[in-house]
Amino acid sequence: MLRSPKFVWATCFATLILTTFFVIYTSTQSMSVQLRFSITPATPKAAANIVASKKEKFISFLPHSGLHNQRIGLINAMILAKSLDRTLILPEMNIGNAIWWRPTPLADYRLGECPSIKQRSNPKCHDFTKYVPVSVESIFDLSAAHSVGIRTVQRSSMSQDYFKDVYQAQEEDIYRIQDGDRYSYRIYDSKDNNESIRTFRYRIDMDDLRERDEKFMLFGSLHYTLRLAMQDPDMVWLAKYLREETSISHPLVIKQALSVLPLLGGPDKFIGVHLRQGDGFFKKLMDETVNTLRATLEQSILEPGSIVEQQLIGTPVVTRSLTTEEEDKLIALKQVDEANPIDKIPLLNKCVHWHSEDNHPRLRLIFMATDTRQPRTTLKELYDEFPCIFTLSDFPNVVESTLTSGPMLTGNKEVDEEFIQLGSRISPLLLPMIDAEIASHGSSFIGTRKSTFSQYINHRYSRFQTMYHPNEQPSSLPL
Numbered sequence: 001m002l003r004s005p006k007f008v009w010a011t012c013f014a015t016l017i018l019t020t021f022f023v024i025y026t027s028t029q030s031m032s033v034q035l036r037f038s039i040t041p042a043t044p045k046a047a048a049n050i051v052a053s054k055k056e057k058f059i060s061f062l063p064h065s066g067l068h069n070q071r072i073g074l075i076n077a078m079i080l081a082k083s084l085d086r087t088l089i090l091p092e093m094n095i096g097n098a099i100w101w102r103p104t105p106l107a108d109y110r111l112g113e114c115p116s117i118k119q120r121s122n123p124k125c126h127d128f129t130k131y132v133p134v135s136v137e138s139i140f141d142l143s144a145a146h147s148v149g150i151r152t153v154q155r156s157s158m159s160q161d162y163f164k165d166v167y168q169a170q171e172e173d174i175y176r177i178q179d180g181d182r183y184s185y186r187i188y189d190s191k192d193n194n195e196s197i198r199t200f201r202y203r204i205d206m207d208d209l210r211e212r213d214e215k216f217m218l219f220g221s222l223h224y225t226l227r228l229a230m231q232d233p234d235m236v237w238l239a240k241y242l243r244e245e246t247s248i249s250h251p252l253v254i255k256q257a258l259s260v261l262p263l264l265g266g267p268d269k270f271i272g273v274h275l276r277q278g279d280g281f282f283k284k285l286m287d288e289t290v291n292t293l294r295a296t297l298e299q300s301i302l303e304p305g306s307i308v309e310q311q312l313i314g315t316p317v318v319t320r321s322l323t324t325e326e327e328d329k330l331i332a333l334k335q336v337d338e339a340n341p342i343d344k345i346p347l348l349n350k351c352v353h354w355h356s357e358d359n360h361p362r363l364r365l366i367f368m369a370t371d372t373r374q375p376r377t378t379l380k381e382l383y384d385e386f387p388c389i390f391t392l393s394d395f396p397n398v399v400e401s402t403l404t405s406g407p408m409l410t411g412n413k414e415v416d417e418e419f420i421q422l423g424s425r426i427s428p429l430l431l432p433m434i435d436a437e438i439a440s441h442g443s444s445f446i447g448t449r450k451s452t453f454s455q456y457i458n459h460r461y462s463r464f465q466t467m468y469h470p471n472e473q474p475s476s477l478p479l
Contacts, residue, residue: 179220
């Protein structure tokens with residue numbers, strides 16, 4: 001039966017709306033769900049009500065390092081809270097420059113005192129000049145944790161007197177796990193667990209922690225993916241679930257990522273890459289990291305694990321020859337690029353138009369999240385080989401609107417007040433988060449070895465792949 005033009009247009013419009021809704025839903029993990037959970041700080045009155053009504057026991061920890069390292073510590077803390085049946089008191093998260101790990105009690109002192117302007121000249125606080133503390137749920141979506149019964153309450157300050165002032169706690173009410181070394185303790189899910197202690201100094205058993213009667217259990221660092229030694233299938237599942245579901249949920253991050261994805265042809269239509277090389281360990285390995293990325297991208301088929309293994313045994317990378325048509329396309333792309341030295345949207349449009357899974361690797365459409373300054377200049381040889389690489393800097397309107405945007409309000413009073421107080425300080429700090437969100441929607445993901453930022457994107461990528469391809473295994477390639 002022939003359909004009227006109005007029916008056809010209505011059907012197309014409805015399909016577009018449903019597709020848009022699906023992308024927004026998978027990216028935000030349902031904002032309506034996460035806003036059900038209050039992040040009201042534990043005021044003295046609220047804390048007293050909790051203690052009086054439930055005789056509750058609590059757990060907390062001291063975060064440090066970059067945001068994604070803090071996220072690992074947060075996830076480990078949530079797993080412990082669930083296993084020990086304690087409410088997790090959430091510390092502030094720092095979205096500014098990383099602060100260094102320090103042993104307790106110095107770490108406790110630094111977090112309590114150093115954010116104060118009065119302490120800026122204190123040599124113990126020299127890494128706090130760009131410290132930007134926020135509540136956990138203003139950045140991360142904890143709805144998955146709440147859905148499995150993990151109880152949380154946001155700490156209202158990092159003062160050393162917090163537990164005394166808010167909960168009227170005496171020192172005998174607090175069990176402090178001393179964190180005297182960078183790798184002090186590894187925590188085991190049972191005494192039958194005989195996993196290696198690895199680089200940690202000593203083991204702690206959850207069975208022993210469950211026997212502690214103190215109302216408050218305070219850890220130092222809970223960072224490091226291997227901090228918890230888990231064999232219990234339920235705990236292993238919980239860890240995987242929280243790593244994939246505890247995502248960045250700032251509304252401006254989601255909005256800006258969704259504005260870029262259609263320009264890249266849509267989700268699952270490009271290769272996601274994270275290249276970190278701006279500081280420390282990663283800066284020293286810059287050449288090795290770029291060469292490994294290049295060798296990975298040169299593969300005709302991206303299969304998990306195969307690239308690094310081939311390099312280790314010295315097997316040369318095998319890529320088919322370019323066809324005449326593909327050589328002509330590369331020449332045309334170079335001409336478009338040279339004709340538009342600033343505006344890269346014409347080049348992007350051409351790359352999207354020619355994108356195909358059957359293309360030669362050099363014609364791959366790639367979105368690269370990176371901390372590299374001026375990547376088109378610094379990584380010129382990589383761009384010469386793969387002209388369809390794009391970074392967030394190629395979308396200046398998105399960058400500019402992020403930097404000048406006012407706070408996007410969520411409807412949650414506590415979160416919104418915090419966004420307003422932070423003002424423009426938070427805007428530049430959102431750009432790497434937007435990078436991560438975009439890269440996680442690729443059809444494959446290639447990360448930087450030992451980068452916790454890459455680990456985060458990889459977990460996020462795996463989550464989306466189970467939705468885009470529910471019957472397939474995701475192809476993630478951390479370097």
